[in-house]
Amino acid sequence: MIVHTVGQLLRQWRHRRGLSQLDLAIATDVSARHVSLVETGRSRPSADMILRLATELHVPLRERNHLLLAGGFAPRYTERPLDDSALTAAHDAIRRVLHAHEPYPAVVFDRRWNIVMTNRAVDPFFAQVAPDLLRPPVNLVRLGLHPRGLARLVVNLADVRAVFRTRIARQLAAAPDPDLTALYEELLAPEPDDTTDERIDADVVLPMILNVGGRELRLFSTITTFGTPRDITIDEVAIESYYPADAESATYFTE
Known part of the structure; x- marks a missing residue:
């Protein structure tokens, strides 16, 4: 089983959405260098930064939890039965x-x-x-x-x-x-x-x-x-x- 870092996962989502690092940086009001450092693992993003990037990348809530776990944080989104x-x-x-x-x-x-x-x-x-x-x-x-x-x-x-x-x-x-x-x-x-x-x-x-x-x-x-x-x-x-x-x-x- 291949284990990906949060940076690798974010890069996959960015590629899936057809965005450059600069595109994502402008949309989230951070520098392109910071996006690059996060993706390469040279900068450890906070939970809020992960969710900020995930929101701009339109990552589904289930996958946002996976990103948080990969970044060393607890999941933010629950999954309850519809009749809960x-x-x-x-x-x-x-x-x-x-x-x-x-x-x-x-x-x-x-x-x-x-x-x-x-x-x-x-x-x-x-x-x-x-x-x-x-x-x-x-x-x-x-x-x-x-x-x-x-x-x-x-x-x-x-x-x-x-x-x-x-x-x-x-x-x-x-x-x-x-x-x-x-x-x-x-x-x-x-x-x-x-x-x-x-x-x-x-x-x-x-x-x-x-x-x-x-x-x-x-x-x-x-x-x-x-x-x-x-x-x-x-x-x-x-x-x-x-x-x-x-x-x-x-x-x-x-x-």
């Missing part, structure tokens, strides 16, 4: 968002796309999925692409797979994760003749098209996250809300 009493306000806010979005579907998932919560509008769709795919943890990507999952309902499955591929590739570029990489390689690695990403569609927003009981539903989605998280769980959770893309699809949900 300390997260009651956040948990209630998520429930309100889910409930308010009905009759349209909405799901809550974590950084590895495991479903955490759903609203009632999702239930009819899950009822058509093989029961073994609904054993926790239920992974949204696997559920959406599995032949015995929602994939059999999806008319434009290649488009949906391409959307998942783009989103997870962007997520991995921002913050590498071995489990998410394994999921990508299992379900989303492009085939040699795959040209889906190159196709231009006339829709303003690429819809997911479902065939449900002979009716065609066209849905698009939005992602909601917490703006100023201080807990790792809250930092990593996202709400995906689905909306009808045409009047016929809206009628299906409001009937």
Whole structure:
């Protein structure tokens, strides 16, 4: 197992964000020489300096804890279950968002796309999925692409797979994760003749098209996250809300 110093880790994050030492120095109001000394281990940064650099580098809270540990400091950010009493306000806010979005579907998932919560509008769709795919943890990507999952309902499955591929590739570029990489390689690695990403569609927003009981539903989605998280769980959770893309699809949900 390779152990990296805090300076090496910070340099990796800087390279990942495509910044020079001067760029980072200007953004954090320190000298480029100081950034260089930190990265090479010739200067030991304080915990506040580590977090100052990490904030500018948009390092996720989980990885900020790793940086602090590498620098010899205690972690600053907790990770509690979403139903923990300390997260009651956040948990209630998520429930309100889910409930308010009905009759349209909405799901809550974590950084590895495991479903955490759903609203009632999702239930009819899950009822058509093989029961073994609904054993926790239920992974949204696997559920959406599995032949015995929602994939059999999806008319434009290649488009949906391409959307998942783009989103997870962007997520991995921002913050590498071995489990998410394994999921990508299992379900989303492009085939040699795959040209889906190159196709231009006339829709303003690429819809997911479902065939449900002979009716065609066209849905698009939005992602909601917490703006100023201080807990790792809250930092990593996202709400995906689905909306009808045409009047016929809206009628299906409001009937």
